[in-house]
Amino acid sequence: MKKILSRAAVVVFWLLVWQAAAMWVDNRILLAGPADVCARILKELGRVEFYASAAGSLMRIIAGFLLGMILGAAVGACAFFWHMTERLLEPVVAAMKSVPVAAFVILVLIWSGSENLAVPISFLVVFPYFYTQTMTGLAETDAAQLAFARVCGMRKRNRLLYVYRPALAPYLLGAVRVTIGMSFKSGIAAEVIGIPEFAIGTRLYMSKIYLDTAGVLAWTVVIVLLSFLCEKIMFFLLRGLLEMHIPPLTGHGKSSVRANIRQDMQGFTIPAMSKTYQEKCVVSLPEITCGPGERLAIVGDSGSGKTTWLKMLMGLTDPDGMIKGNKKGDGTAEKAERNAVMKSVMQRKRSEGESLRQQEMIRISPAFQEDCLFLSETAENNVRMVCAKEFEGQIRECLETLLPAGAFAQPAAELSGGMRRRTAVARAALAGGGLIVLDEPFGGLDSENRKRLAAFVLEHQGNRVLIVTAHDEAEAALFLPDQTIRLPVA
Numbered sequence: 001m002k003k004i005l006s007r008a009a010v011v012v013f014w015l016l017v018w019q020a021a022a023m024w025v026d027n028r029i030l031l032a033g034p035a036d037v038c039a040r041i042l043k044e045l046g047r048v049e050f051y052a053s054a055a056g057s058l059m060r061i062i063a064g065f066l067l068g069m070i071l072g073a074a075v076g077a078c079a080f081f082w083h084m085t086e087r088l089l090e091p092v093v094a095a096m097k098s099v100p101v102a103a104f105v106i107l108v109l110i111w112s113g114s115e116n117l118a119v120p121i122s123f124l125v126v127f128p129y130f131y132t133q134t135m136t137g138l139a140e141t142d143a144a145q146l147a148f149a150r151v152c153g154m155r156k157r158n159r160l161l162y163v164y165r166p167a168l169a170p171y172l173l174g175a176v177r178v179t180i181g182m183s184f185k186s187g188i189a190a191e192v193i194g195i196p197e198f199a200i201g202t203r204l205y206m207s208k209i210y211l212d213t214a215g216v217l218a219w220t221v222v223i224v225l226l227s228f229l230c231e232k233i234m235f236f237l238l239r240g241l242l243e244m245h246i247p248p249l250t251g252h253g254k255s256s257v258r259a260n261i262r263q264d265m266q267g268f269t270i271p272a273m274s275k276t277y278q279e280k281c282v283v284s285l286p287e288i289t290c291g292p293g294e295r296l297a298i299v300g301d302s303g304s305g306k307t308t309w310l311k312m313l314m315g316l317t318d319p320d321g322m323i324k325g326n327k328k329g330d331g332t333a334e335k336a337e338r339n340a341v342m343k344s345v346m347q348r349k350r351s352e353g354e355s356l357r358q359q360e361m362i363r364i365s366p367a368f369q370e371d372c373l374f375l376s377e378t379a380e381n382n383v384r385m386v387c388a389k390e391f392e393g394q395i396r397e398c399l400e401t402l403l404p405a406g407a408f409a410q411p412a413a414e415l416s417g418g419m420r421r422r423t424a425v426a427r428a429a430l431a432g433g434g435l436i437v438l439d440e441p442f443g444g445l446d447s448e449n450r451k452r453l454a455a456f457v458l459e460h461q462g463n464r465v466l467i468v469t470a471h472d473e474a475e476a477a478l479f480l481p482d483q484t485i486r487l488p489v490a
Helices: 002-025 034-045 048-081 081-096 101-112 120-140 143-152 156-194 200-209 213-242 306-314 329-350 353-361 381-386 389-402 417-430 447-461 472-475
Strands: 260-262 269-272 275-279 280-285 288-290 295-297 364-367 435-439 464-470 481-484
Touching: 002 034, 034 213, 048 120, 048 156, 048 200, 048 213, 081 120, 101 120, 101 156, 120 156, 120 260, 120 381, 143 156, 143 306, 143 364, 156 200, 156 213, 200 213, 200 260, 200 353, 200 472, 275 306, 280 306, 306 364, 306 435, 381 389, 381 417, 389 417, 389 447, 417 435, 417 447, 435 447, 447 464, 464 472, 472 481
Parallel strands: 295 464, 295 481, 364 435, 435 464
Antiparallel strands: 260 269, 269 288, 275 280
């Protein structure tokens, strides 16, 4: 209520300033006062031409706005995902931003006449803004959630709704607030030049011809009110669309990253991989083999390279190359070896087509250090998004063994840190795939919940390979590993 009263006080203040200025000028041709303008609006409200002009301009401007919004967002998304589209459109969008509206108006008048002039002009003003805002919003997508979606093979519709949509929402809503006013200003300006029939711009032009200042100000007030109402309506409708709850699809598709792992009849082979940053070797591990149902634990202190190695395994980070056995090089010799290895790796990738096809078929079910939950969705729906068919009917029952009563139906945003962590690990265990990868799964959990969570994962592992990272052997031992590799201190 205070906010409304303060805004009303501001409006009254400026009306009084306006009235004082009109009284001081004392010339209705130069400046009509608010009383004269209100009288003129009331007079216009009694005429059929008023409604015809308002409706004509409103429909044309909104048509141009909607066209610019929809195409701007769609083309912006295409440009973000396909860089060639961005390069092709770069000069076009730059021209839309920099060329004066009057130049576009003249060109459109030459090409198509004045009847629907406001449609293309509003479009040309709105399109580049939505195009740019869409690309910016997509670039701000949560990197961890996107990596999770790519690795586990989240379905495209789920990825669009729960990864990209939340990132885009604030940018698209902000674009609506800005461009509605811009489309009205440019559309009415185009009508003043083109003078189409039944248009606010035409009525403004006629008021100018007859030096009817009260008429000019009256139509200006009408434009401001229409722009304000359209902004609120469009903002409300778009926010409702962006926040609309659509149940996620169950299951998963293909992973969109290629894991650095090979599968054969004996199980999985993880090639020897190393990673160097600024000439410092962060992690280096030899080739590792895991049979069906085996469990591998990677143990090391913070900064020892556990997460980096997992990212290389999952295809999120490129390894420097292959290394033979446990032999380590240093200095120039090591760098030369890595360069030679990289060449051999590229040759191998080109030649081993069948091996690469097998790699593409391997899907990993990860639980990163970040929980990567979709906060607007319940714990149950977070699991359902990537759940394997064999576990689909057990989601609620499984979560009830890990979470407090009823917590499975709460949005993830309302869960504690420990409950989110348990949900994220449960999601990985129930997601199917050839491998389960858990990066420090016990973050924020007490000893009892650690034991319960480890038992849950082992119960649902089946014939899949389980890879776990931990800070010490005691944590790793809860998963009963068949192999434990200790990383050296960084």
